[in-house]
Amino acid sequence: MKALPERIVAAGFGLAIFLLCGVSIASYFQLQKLVKNKQWIIHTYKVIGSIDNAFEAISEAENAHRDYLSTRRKVDLDKYHTSVKKATQSIEQTRQLTIDNPTQQQRLERLEPLIEKRLALLDQSVSLIQHNQLETPARIAFIEQGGAVQPEIRSGLQSLKIEEYALLQERAAATGFSNICLVICIGYFSSFILLIWVYRLLNKQIGVSKALSEEAIRLEQQATKSKLENILERITDAFVALDPEWRYTYVNQRAGHIFNRDTKELVGKNIWEEFPKGIGQKLYHAYYQAVTEQRMVQLEEYYPLWDKWFESRIYPSREGLLIFFQDITARKQAEIALTQSEQRYRSLAIASAQVIWLSDANGKTVGDTSAWQQLTGQTDAEIKGLGWLEAIHPDSRERIHQSWLQAIATQSLYEQVQPMRTRDGSYRDFWVRGVPVREADGTVREWIGTCTDITERKQAEEALRQAKAELEIKVQERTGELVRSNQELELFASVASHDLQEPLRAISGFTQLLMQDLPADLLDESTKEYMHWIVDGTQRMQQLIHDLLAYSRVGTHDLVLTPTDCNEVLEQVSRNLQVAIAENNAAIFHDSLPMVIADKTQLIQLFQNLIGNAIKFRRKEPPKIYIRVEQTASEQIFSIRDNGIGIQPRYLEQIFEVFKRLYTRQEFPGTGIGLAICKKIVDRHGGRLWAESQPDEGTTFYFTLPNRE
Template sequence: MSLENGLIRPEIFQKLFEESPIGVELYDAEGKLVRVNRACLDIFGVDSASDVKGFDLFGDPNVSEEVKSKLRKGETARYESAFDFEKVKDLGLYATRKNGTIHIDVMITPIFSGDGGPFLGYMAQVQDITARKLAEMEAVSGRELWERTFEAVGEGVFIVDERNTLLQCNEAFAHLVGRPREELLGLKCHQIVHGSGSPPEFCAAHRALRERRRVHEVLYESYLGKHLELNASLVEGIEGGGTLIVHTLRDVSEREEAQRALKESEERLRDIFDNTSDLIQSVDPEGRFLYVNRAWRETLGYTEEEAKELVLWDIVHPASMDHCRESFERVMAGETLGGVEAVFMSKNGDGIMVEGNISCRFGDGRPLGTRAIFRDITQRKLAEYELARFADEIARSNRELENFAYIASHDLQEPLRMVISYLQLLERRYGDKLGSEAHDYIDFAVDGASRMKAMIEGLLAYSRVGTREMKPAPADCEEILREVLENLGLAIEDSGARITHDRLPVVMGDEVQLVQLFQNLISNAIKFRGEEPPRIHVSASQQNGEWIFSVRDNGIGIEAQQRERIFDIFQRLHTREEYQGTGIGLALAKKIVERHHGRIWVVSEPGHGSTFYFSIPEQGGETA
């Protein structure tokens, strides 16, 4: 429902509106002027309603912020004010045939459709009360009123004649130039303000006389050491045919200094923005670019002039369009978004992946524009993609290799078993017919085949760790160690080993693999012993969210340069005559630990034993 036809019948509304002796203005819900009657046009000296249609109520400098605040709250506001037509002309608000100042009485009322209905806009009733104000002023002595007004003005006011002689000034002017008023009367204006013997070329009084118009300027006057805002207006028709020039003078040094500082700050920020490698942009609520920095232009391939013609959606890749529109709406609603990823399109059509933060600047509760800082992450994303693809390839290759090792080692056992069986059968049946040298050859062959069988079995066990499904469950390491000691009972008895342990925890893990892990480490400690019987101690401690286990022995120790190598498959540090084994045990232990998301390492010194450490994440484990 519109503001015009939402109240009464259209023909009645039209007649009342046009024939009202009071000026009436109708504004829409955004404060834009949509209708104005003839009485109102006459008050403001406007010829046609089309000249003011769309005028912004909230942008009118003659309406105070207090009144605007009431209107935004839905309250009626009434006020009287002096309406300055010169200001209207200076600001270029609209064309008017009137000059000077009038006094107006204005009442602005928010309009709603029915009780509790939607908000339609505002109706302003305007009356010219200049005659009433003049009548009120005439009640006061003209001379007294003039003097009181002259002194009450906050700005410096002074009057000179056509010869630039100061005839009158107020106390504010005397204070501004730093001299008593009595000393100033009769002096030349240029002597007081400019400190010169003759009027300078830019003298406002001379310009006003020469051009026959009001002069306004802001200048820095070195004589007074101040920034001054000066207005000079002619008063003609004085008795005797003379002309006076009335000046107002204001010290705007603080304002000018603030503006200079602001300009320098803006230049510094622009310099910073234009020298950063990040892409910085500002977009208005309609999506038009307000600002883009140099990195943005260079990355997307647009000139500064071209960027001004773009809207946000021109640079968004279709794949990111929905996501970007949603983000834009959320930011316009007041959210601040971080880590936003999107794909932009450069001028030549290349996709550019970016990541950044977006916020919105507000004024009077309305969004003015977004502020966004993006970083080009195209190369990073491509590297991540390649890394992920490479990791998938490695994982697939490892799975294939493990499957191959498992299948190969499994299939090799049967022919190898046959070789050993037939060699032993040959020795049993024909042993009395063979010489001692033939018996040695058969022993060598059986020994080599047996060692190969042990290596194949080790390789099979190693591949099973990678291919066998993990079954993590609460595993009691006390029970695991007890089972390991039973499995190694014969080796412990033969070596005279003594194995002790601290209290061990319950951890989340695959119990079968953990038994294999502890058994490999303890059997190694028994095997690689010195002259003394093995002394082995197992312990565990909590550190930074994981359990650190240790298996300490008094064995032969390990050289520093060998401490990493011993965890590689088939790596041996001793001959088979010194110590039996396949070189798979520690590699198997490492693989089991890594499948449990842990790590394994050794601290050792030759002749002083070794301590093997491995970690298992807590994952809810508890001490048994």
């Protein structure tokens, strides 16, 4: 019974291998055919490229010839000769590439004389130019002859390209993978079916061998575990293993020695119950990081419980965590000492970056002068006493000397900017500062000071001063330009407003007269509706012009900032809106409003637009408007809240744009400029304007005005 399945399996595998070999051979021949076709496609692209190069070279030769006619420059003549050579080479290359195509060869035989003729005309023209014999009539004749030949050349080159593109399409179609794929797929499918059949036969044998393998693996794992425990007990590191529930599964003797616990006693216990002080510490987070990110985490940490530094290497595994500890206390102490030493060295290096000098109580230089020598190039003998003054610029030497003598006499702080000659002979500015060191009785024992190179800072200060002066000039010029521009804009807006509104008033007036004077038999419903649209449209246009003019004037008129009582502003707005308030039965509630520094006219317009919107965009119940103000150290925050229809939050950033409307004119009339005017008024006052709203819950507009003295 065992021999039969083995023969069947062998036969099945043999048949599958035979089919795979057949598929491979068929695939090889198909791929060879594909490679050959691809080579012909590449050849066709080369022919097309050669034709394009020829046409491009002829065009470049004509352009260079044209440039040479105009400029007579040698560079244009060289470019012309290069292009002629390139054109000749490209035509010859095309002939070589199409030598296997008689049709293309015939086209080239017709085309080459035309190209030679065209190039000969260009050469003849160049020769005449070089001998100054090409007058205007001759030039025109050459141009006409060349123009007659050029279309034929272009047509000939195009015919060559059309033929090559046809060949390209034909050869590309021959490179399809369909035949290859069909052969390969049939072969592989047959092999796959055979392999499945063989697999089913093998599956029975696998079941038996699997049971034997599992037993062998279990025995091998036991042996491996025993061997691993022997290794872990011999290593110099402490080692513990944790399961996913944070319970110890293994603790080697070195770890037990560190914990001062019996290793068997720890197995099965939760690490955080045994060492609760570790919760929240760096080690705790490192353990969780290794589990979460499934990667090794290395940590160096000080443990006060044992007064030692440990390096921990935490490895995640399927069984939990494998953790190695190593005592690195000695190394860390050495590192800390090295770090402290390095910090001291860095501090000393930073401190000594300046030139430090010493002098006695009488102001004579003493002590180590190596830093000064390095700076100025003087010798120690030249520096000692008052010799250091020789390094000061001659124009400042006497002033510095007298200042130093005065500081010594008064025993006060010495501070001066000294232009000093450096080792390379150039002068640089140094900030020199010296302080007296006193004895217990108050007498000066010595002076100690520093020299700091401030040349770059002085240069930067001078550059900043010059830039500031230039900026002030530019600001004045720009301010003048803005004033003139605003005046021109204001004049234009005024004239445009008058000139635009005058014909609109005529259209509206005469249309209304027609509606009154025309006989009733001529005024049917359609005519009345059309005339009503005309009147309504002209009135909306007039309102739009009025609002645009108001928007323009907000930005062009100068701000007149005066102490303004917001209560008076609100009273004026209420009088301006009294008709709308009465018609809508609106109620306005407000705090006692403050005195602000603002442009009163624009502040009235701001309140009027916001309150007017609150009345207009109402629900069925009467509008209720609440005006509040909050004082901060730097600004006044005003809020105007209503119980209207509200706004979708996604539109709150868009409502301050010019002409932005959220509703049709039939629902709520208006031009969509009011809130844009409000935004510009608040911006000009240096404040902010924003809104908060929800549909059917009303809207609150906030604006701020900065506190001014």
